[in-house]
Amino acid sequence: MDIGKLLSIVGSIPKDKLKTDSGIKEVIREVGKKSGKNFTEQELNGYVAQFRKMARNENVGSLMNKLSKKGVSANDLNAIKRKFKK
Numbered sequence: 001m002d003i004g005k006l007l008s009i010v011g012s013i014p015k016d017k018l019k020t021d022s023g024i025k026e027v028i029r030e031v032g033k034k035s036g037k038n039f040t041e042q043e044l045n046g047y048v049a050q051f052r053k054m055a056r057n058e059n060v061g062s063l064m065n066k067l068s069k070k071g072v073s074a075n076d077l078n079a080i081k082r083k084f085k086k
Contacts, residue, residue: 004079007079007080009031009034013027018051018055021048024047024048024051024052025044025045025047025048028044028047028048028051029044064077064080064081067080
């Protein structure tokens with residue numbers, strides 16, 4: 001899945017869904033289906049825990065730094081930055 005498609009999916013998620021664990025699970029399940037993956041309940045619980053930890057500890061700058069270390073291109077990072085500024 002390319003970064004543009006991922007950003008459009010993320011941008012379409014209603015923020016109120018990210019306030020509850022059941023909402024986060026629903027979002028992860030939907031994104032998984034769009035990318036051809038099905039998650040077990042245990043996997044979903046792990047991803048919800050990771051999301052909660054990131055929501056508490058991360059900011060835009062630290063996430064961008066992690067993405068660059070994972071090999072996301074400079075053009076993709078700039079596209080993400082533009083999306084965050086909107």
